[in-house]
Amino acid sequence: MSQARLASCIPLPLEHKLLVTVIEKAKDWALMHGVGMRDKKHFTKDSIQIAPFVLLPSPFPRTEFEKAIELQPVLNELMHKVAHDDEFLEHTLQNALQVDEFTANLYDIWIKVRQEGVAQSISLGLFRSDYLMQCTEANRIKQVEFNTIAASFGAMTSNLPAMFRYILRQLGRGDLIKNMPENHALSGLCAGITEAFHEFEISEKRPDIQIYRKTLNEIYEETTLNDKKQLIFDGRPVAVVYYRSGYEPAQYPSSREWDARLRVERSTAIKCPSIHYQLAGTKKVQQTLASPPAS
Numbered sequence: 675m676s677q678a679r680l681a682s683c684i685p686l687p688l689e690h691k692l693l694v695t696v697i698e699k700a701k702d703w704a705l706m707h708g709v710g711m712r713d714k715k716h717f718t719k720d721s722i723q724i725a726p727f728v729l730l731p732s733p734f735p736r737t738e739f740e741k742a743i744e745l746q747p748v749l750n751e752l753m754h755k756v757a758h759d760d761e762f763l764e765h766t767l768q769n770a771l772q773v774d775e776f777t778a779n780l781y782d783i784w785i786k787v788r789q790e791g792v793a794q795s796i797s798l799g800l801f802r803s804d805y806l807m808q809c810t811e812a813n814r815i816k817q818v819e820f821n822t823i824a825a826s827f828g829a830m831t832s833n834l835p836a837m838f839r840y841i842l843r844q845l846g847r848g849d850l851i852k853n854m855p856e857n858h859a860l861s862g863l864c865a866g867i868t869e870a871f872h873e874f875e876i877s878e879k880r881p882d883i884q885i886y887r888k889t890l891n892e893i894y895e896e897t898t899l900n901d902k903k904q905l906i907f908d909g910r911p912v913a914v915v916y917y918r919s920g921y922e923p924a925q926y927p928s929s930r931e932w933d934a935r936l937r938v939e940r941s942t943a944i945k946c947p948s949i950h951y952q953l954a955g956t957k958k959v960q961q962t963l964a965s966p967p968a969s
Contacts, residue, residue, distance in 0.1 A: 680732035680807060683842075683850055696844050700729060703840050707833050725830060731838045731854065734807070738815045739855065742805055749820060750801055756963070757797070757822075757954035760788070770958045776923040777956060779932055784949045787939045793903045796877065798870040798914065798946040800825035800863055820963075822955030823921050823947050828859035867914055870944045874913035878904075878942065883913040905941035912943045921952075 687693070701724055704710065710722035756762060763784075771778045787793070804819040839851050875883060905912040915938055919925040926932055939949050947955070 680734070682730045683733055684730055684845060684847055688845075692845070696841060697729060699844055700837065700841050703837055707837065709830055709833055709837060727834065727837070729841065735813055738807070738813070742803070742815055746803060749803055750799060753801065753820060753822060753951075753954055754797065754799060756959065757948075757950040763950070763953055763959070766959050766962045767953065767956065770956070776926070777953070779926070780949060780953055783932075783936050783939055784953060786936065787949065790940065793940060793942045794944055796870065796873050796944050797948055797951065798866060798944050799951060800866055800946055820955070820960060822951045823917075825863050828863045832857045832860035867916065867946070870946070871913045874944055878911065883911050903940055903942050905938060905943045912941070914944045914946060916946045
């Protein structure tokens, strides 16, 4: 059975010498413009490797692209409501809690902060919605995942349109550039964090606040929690906690990390993701949302 796939915007194959030259130029461009990542297996702060990328963009139906853009605000609101629907989350996750220790620990923290009273009424969602093209006669997009905890590649993907424009010019096909949309993920993510910061400033009436971007272990070591449930670092309350870790079971090797996560959830800082946003993004919830309605 042949596998359907999107075609390249330029007929292939390319002449071998030209292909090698363009690949090397594309790699150099990527390294100079932030399309890189550190190797998790051989991690070092002193070097990065090129993030995987396709050399040539593929034509994509404009109507389906615009449909995805129009749908995103609706999906954002849906996931926000799901995250705040206690009854729905309890019912949906009840079976997963019996077999998934990681989800069960997150759920326990959620229950504790609900019983104590959620300290922060403001939520910040940095969401990512994934689509594939369903290659049929209609050629329609199909959503495959909605992620509430993955925004790390937003900055990188914002650079890709410029890289593709560079590659197309190198191949003498600058005429195709006019059809390439921009990617504003980086500015959008930053705007979200900035807005959350200002919302905290207004609600707490505190000018001496900061955004906190740390690992759970660093939070455990460097912060204290006072009676007002303010997360404090360097003597200043923390407005926004944007996690660099805490998404995977391996990032909670001991009770220390779980204690740190509970400490943050009990605080007035705006969490990204909050514990209920993270639960709303679990595969089990996505499976339930994708199920057809009962007849």
